[in-house]
Amino acid sequence: MAKLGCLPLVGFLALLSFFSCAICATFTIINNCGYTVWPGVLSGAGTAALATSGFSLESGQSLAVHVPSSWSGRFWGRTHCSTDPSTGIFTCDTGDCGSGRLDCSGSGPAPPATLAEFTLNGSGGMDFFDVSLVDGYNLPVLVAPQNLGNGGGNCTATGCVVDLNGICPSGLQVTLSDSGGQSVACRSACDAFGTPEYCCSGEYGNPNTCKPSAYSLFFKNSCPRAYSYAFDDSTSTFTCPTGVNYLITFCPSTTSQKAEETHPQGGASLPLINETMVFLGPIASGGPTRARLYAFAKVAATAGGLATLWPSFRQHLRF
Numbered sequence: 001m002a003k004l005g006c007l008p009l010v011g012f013l014a015l016l017s018f019f020s021c022a023i024c025a026t027f028t029i030i031n032n033c034g035y036t037v038w039p040g041v042l043s044g045a046g047t048a049a050l051a052t053s054g055f056s057l058e059s060g061q062s063l064a065v066h067v068p069s070s071w072s073g074r075f076w077g078r079t080h081c082s083t084d085p086s087t088g089i090f091t092c093d094t095g096d097c098g099s100g101r102l103d104c105s106g107s108g109p110a111p112p113a114t115l116a117e118f119t120l121n122g123s124g125g126m127d128f129f130d131v132s133l134v135d136g137y138n139l140p141v142l143v144a145p146q147n148l149g150n151g152g153g154n155c156t157a158t159g160c161v162v163d164l165n166g167i168c169p170s171g172l173q174v175t176l177s178d179s180g181g182q183s184v185a186c187r188s189a190c191d192a193f194g195t196p197e198y199c200c201s202g203e204y205g206n207p208n209t210c211k212p213s214a215y216s217l218f219f220k221n222s223c224p225r226a227y228s229y230a231f232d233d234s235t236s237t238f239t240c241p242t243g244v245n246y247l248i249t250f251c252p253s254t255t256s257q258k259a260e261e262t263h264p265q266g267g268a269s270l271p272l273i274n275e276t277m278v279f280l281g282p283i284a285s286g287g288p289t290r291a292r293l294y295a296f297a298k299v300a301a302t303a304g305g306l307a308t309l310w311p312s313f314r315q316h317l318r319f
């Protein structure tokens with residue numbers, strides 16, 4: 001575990017060590033991003049609140065959070081946070097929970113935010129978990145079960161490990177006006193347009209009528225194991241035997257996270273990284289404009305059903 005240089009975190013560690021933990025699971029949260037992330041935690045209705053519901057992790061830092069068995073809840077990362085010097089109110093440009101403080105104290109994130117969702121010791125004594133882009137995306141997240149044993153086919157890593165902020169379709173992009181229009185998050189179509197088709201509500205409130213949209217496919221093509229819309233269950237829910245611990249990594253390295261299952265089933269049969277999207281790598285690190293254009297054009301062509309335009313676009317770019 002990285003050294004925890006900052007005093008508030010030492011305080012949290014002291015608190016967490018008082019947490020009695022007879023049978024429990026440990027979530028280790030690692031910030032592998034090149035910037036500070038302020039994770040938030042929301043415990044599900046009817047499960048115990050944790051000793052912490054929000055903390056800060058500088059680049060390279062990690063924190064272990066112990067949860068009771070049968071806990072349910074979600075983790076997410078807040079980015080671009082600051083405390084107003086005059087009011088003392090803490091806010092974040094993405095994932096803000098509206099508490100005005102570091103702790104979220106029972107509030108969830110304002111969308112868009114990438115969510116890591118857990119139900120421990122659920123139906124059949126299994127843990128259920130997923131990474132969801134249903135409420136949009138703000139940073140790459142990987143959830144990996146640890147101490148697996150014979151975990152079974154669906155006890156495997158899931159997440160959205162690609163940086164989608166730069167390639168988010170323009171109608172969904174969230175940009176910061178005070179830092180040169182930097183793209184910091186990508187909204188879901190439900191959040192952006194609010195219609196029943198995109199939100200799977202009203203007459204679209206069941207899996208037979210609510211289908212993937214061009215927008216949800218943008219997320220699914222980039223992150224095949226993550227939830228891209230409300231009824232994306234069959235390829236996006238993962239299960240492990242109760243008793244497993246979990247590693248949650250913000251900004252995992254995209255080159256070292258290949259799927260390695262021997263007998264994959266369900267969502268585990270899908271790659272963690274879409275191989276045809278690997279060229280997105282250079283974009284995240286500020287690669288050449290042409291690669292960026294290519295990636296965006298290809299995603300747009302696929303997502304927008306403009307496949308007929310794609311060959312000419314491609315020729316124009318001379319790839």
Ligand SMILES: *[C@@H]1O[C@H](CO)[C@@H](O)[C@H](O)[C@H]1NC(C)=O
Binds near residue numbers: 023069070242
């Ligand atoms: C899982 O939940 C069941 C009840 O639903 C309980 O009897 C059992 O002790 C729980 N297992 C663990 C490891 O907490």
Ligand SMILES: *[C@@H]1O[C@H](CO)[C@@H](O)[C@H](O)[C@H]1NC(C)=O
Binds near residue numbers: 274
């Ligand atoms: C990968 O992305 C391409 C292009 O966006 C898409 O056609 C394909 O279905 C995706 N593959 C998976 C496994 O999601």
Ligand SMILES: *[C@@H]1O[C@H](CO)[C@@H](O)[C@H](O)[C@H]1NC(C)=O
Binds near residue numbers: 153265
């Ligand atoms: C994995 O998930 C798929 C789809 O939900 C399911 O059909 C399969 O039975 C699961 N496998 C295990 C080992 O639980």
